[in-house]
Amino acid sequence: TVPILAPDPIAWLCIGFKIDKGVLEQLKQLTQLEIGILSLGKAGSVLHASTLMPGENVALNNDWQQAIGKASFFETYQNNPYLSRLLVLHKQDEFSIVALIQRSWHDALDDFYRLRWLMMLIALAGMAIVLLISVWLAGTVSRPMQLLVNGVRAIGLGDYHHKVQLAASDEIGELGRAFNEMSGQLAEKEKIRNLLGKVVSPAVVNELMNSEIRLGGELREITALFSDLAGFTTIAESMQPEPLVALLNDYLTQMSNEINANDGVIDKFIGDAIVAFWGAPVIEERHAVLALKSALAMQHALAQLRRHWQVLGLPLLAMRIGVNTGSAIVGNMGSADRMDYTMMGDTVNLAARLEGANKVYGTDILLSEYTYAQVSDVFLCRELDKVRVQGKRQPVRVYQLLGEHNQVDSADKALCEVFAEALSEFRQCRWARAENLLLSILRDYRDDAVSRLYLDRLQTYRVTPPDTSWDGIYDLQK
Structure with a gap:
């Protein structure tokens, strides 16, 4: 207006x-x-x-x-x-x-709602992106770690040639390269172990690989075993080298398998002879029992070999075994450049003498009273004699191994009882009573060479009686 x-x-x-x-x-x-x-x-x-x-x-x-x-x-x-x-x-x-x-x-509030939904979408998209990145990052870390875990498991199962393929240049890649170097070193160590295992016993290999190798020894209670093939020298002279070596390798392989199966350590092969022991380097309380189990298994394996050799027309060989238990020095002997893990001492020498004494008694496994004291509850053994061996003044009782108590029959037990009575009568110079008992044994066991040996001794003593100082000891040095 x-x-x-x-x-x-x-x-x-x-x-x-x-x-x-x-x-x-x-x-x-x-x-x-x-x-x-x-x-x-x-x-x-x-x-x-x-x-x-x-x-x-x-x-x-x-x-x-x-x-x-x-x-x-x-x-x-x-x-x-x-x-x-x-x-x-x-x-x-x-x-x-x-x-x-x-x-x-x-x-x-429409703009607010739109902004809210937009922010929610952005948040969801951000979470999805973060999740994807997390999965990717986790994969970049977990996959190499899983490869390493699988590699460790493979190494644990003995696959020392297992390698992990990690191309990363970070710390994980460095860890993968270190793992491969480790597996290579383990493979090399296992190769050396396998090569050594073909030369010395597995227990010795473990001792050499796990400790400092140096000359020296320690006193241990062990059980020593010596074995030898009867008449092998004569048989070797009549055979060609190739079949002789094949026969010997077949024999030594089977015997080694039985010794290793009973946790024994093969000291050395001396031609057809085998030297082994139990109780070192790994301490084994039942070393005497394991040694005799091995002796019986070796004789059983030889019986199977003889059947095989008979089919092939090869000589049938017999084996003698001597076993003794006692203290001996065991360790690395030799020089700084070449050494053997071996044993030495009177215990070893007596085992060797007992192996040879089988020829006197016509037996295949002899053991000393020191071994018998540790195995009498497991094995049936027959006392044969009380002897003084070469190089040892102290006499020792010797026993024939017949088998495990739960495997021998009543006839073997009866043989031991009758022979023990005959041996007692013989040592008391009761010749007639001893002779009757020995003859009764031969009626049931015609091939018992020990009874025949004592009948021969008995006849000798009847003609030339021993003096009053005789103590029943037989001198194997003669």
Whole structure:
């Protein structure tokens, strides 16, 4: 409204426009707000225009009066919440024109919702990326580690040629290269062990590989075994070298297998002779028992070989074994450049003498009283004599090994009992009684060479009786 002055106001120039829904729609586009115009008078309220839907206009017309005096308030129209504010545009007396400005809560928060979903998508994408990176990183670490774990397991199972393929240049790659170097060294060590195992016994190999190799020995209680083939020298002179070597290797292989099976240590081969011992380098409380088990197994294996040799037309060989138990020096003997893990001492010498004494008694396994003292509860043995061997002043009782108690028959036990009585009578110079007992043995055991030997001695003593100082000891040095 503008006054027209001439110079006093003579008129008023009024310019206006109709406020209808179209105007409000334009304002809505500019402000993104819902707008309603209402008038209030004595006659009541009138909604002149609104950008709301017709149904929402009805609710607005009924509820707006409750909002007068409030700075802002919430209204819900058809489940759609609105944040509303009333503005009085004009008021005169009891007549008022009111503008209601509203914003849909959903529309107001639409950008927030979109941002929230966007942030959630970004978070999910970030988590997925992190997960993928984690899996990749875990794979770069766990795969090499798994290869190393598999390699360690392979080494533990004895596959010393196992290698791991790690191309990385970091610490894990360095660990893989160190592992391969280790496996190579273990493979080389195992190769040396296998080569040594073909030269010396496995127990000696372990001792050499696990300790400092130096000359020296220690005193141990051991059981020594000497074996020899009867008449092998004569047989060797009549055979060609190739079949002789084949026969000897076949024999030594079978005997070695039996000794190794009973945890024995093969000291050396001397032609057809075998020298072995038990109780070193690994301490074994049952060394005497294992030695005699090995002796019986060797004789059993030789019996099988003889059947095989008979088919091939080869000579049938017999084996003599001597076993003794006692203290001996065992260790690395020789020079700094060449040494053998061997044994030495009177115990060893007596075992060798007992092996040779089998020729006197016609037996195949002889053992000393020192061995018998440790095995009498396991093996049935027959005392044969009390002898003084070459190089030893102290006499020693010698026994013939017949077998394990749980494997021999009643006839062998009866033989031992009758012979023990005959031996007692013989040592007391009761020749007639001793002769009767020996003859009774030969009636049942015609091939018992020991009884025949004592009958020959008995006849000699009848012709030339021993002097009163005779103690029943037989001097094997003669």
